[in-house]
Amino acid sequence: GDSVTQMEGPVTLSEEAFLTINCTYTATGYPSLFWYVQYPGEGLQLLLKATKADDKGSNKGFEATYRKETTSFHLEKGSVQVSDSAVYFCALSDLNMSGSEKLVFGKGTKLTVNP
Amino acid sequence: GAGVSQSPSNKVTEKGKDVELRCDPISGHTALYWYRQSLGQGLEFLIYFQGNSAPDKSGLPSDRFSAERTGGSVSTLTIQRTQQEDSAVYLCASSTPSGTGGSTDTQYFGPGTRLTVL
Numbered sequence: 001g002d003s004v005t006q007m008e009g010p011v012t013l014s015e016e017a018f019l020t021i022n023c024t025y026t027a028t029g030y031p032s033l034f035w036y037v038q039y040p041g042e043g044l045q046l047l048l049k050a051t052k053a054d055d056k057g058s059n060k061g062f063e064a065t066y067r068k069e070t071t072s073f074h075l076e077k078g079s080v081q082v083s084d085s086a087v088y089f090c091a092l093s094d095l096n097m098s099g100s101e102k103l104v105f106g107k108g109t110k111l112t113v114n115p
Numbered sequence: 116g117a118g119v120s121q122s123p124s125n126k127v128t129e130k131g132k133d134v135e136l137r138c139d140p141i142s143g144h145t146a147l148y149w150y151r152q153s154l155g156q157g158l159e160f161l162i163y164f165q166g167n168s169a170p171d172k173s174g175l176p177s178d179r180f181s182a183e184r185t186g187g188s189v190s191t192l193t194i195q196r197t198q199q200e201d202s203a204v205y206l207c208a209s210s211t212p213s214g215t216g217g218s219t220d221t222q223y224f225g226p227g228t229r230l231t232v233l
Contacts, residue, residue: 036224042226043227044208049221091158098170099165101222102148102160103208103222105158106157
């Protein structure tokens with residue numbers, strides 16, 4: 001079945017450092033790819049998404065490019081802030097016969113940014 | 116506008132008791148999903164509703180778990196004879212399905228219900 005593998009955390013960075021969180025996927029079809037973020041004490045929020053190969057999703061300075069050839073969707077940010085401290089989840093959805101677009105998540109990567 | 120809401124926010128119960136968890140999706144969202152977030156298993160899909168029907172129940176872990184949706188809106192997840200391994204945060208999400216011209220594929224999550232089974 002479909003699966004998502006993302007780098008294990010925790011990741012600790014200093015403010016203004018460069019961030020990369022690796023994510024690779026396995027899917028039988030042509031999935032959409034997502035990064036969700038969970039800030040401390042809050043619910044899951046969509047950070048960015050890409051629905052087809054070579055699409056780049058971006059939001060709040062974060063970017064990820066859908067790479068079909070390497071089945072990857074790595075999250076990057078050029079200069080992290082303390083407020084970016086959160087748990088980041090890579091996910092995919094693939095439309096199935098039932099019409100479900102259920103999300104398959106990676107295990108999450110906890111990011112801590114120190115001032 | 117209002118987002119997805121869930122109640123209760125926290126539920127503590129004794130092993131063997133039944134519990135009901137409620138989800139109010141975003142108005143107009145016809146697709147509704149339940150997920151479970153636990154330390155050991157991460158985030159797992161449970162069930163998908165389109166309107167009031169549930170064409171994908173493949174994630175329900177046992178027959179102690181059931182869910183219904185009425186009026187194309189509110190959904191209730193019921194766990195019978197709770198076990199300690201049911202302890203988790205239960206998340207609900209809603210979306211506008213592909214092809215309807217809305218924000219396809221984006222699922223909006225509620226704050227979750229933290230279930231603790233003693």
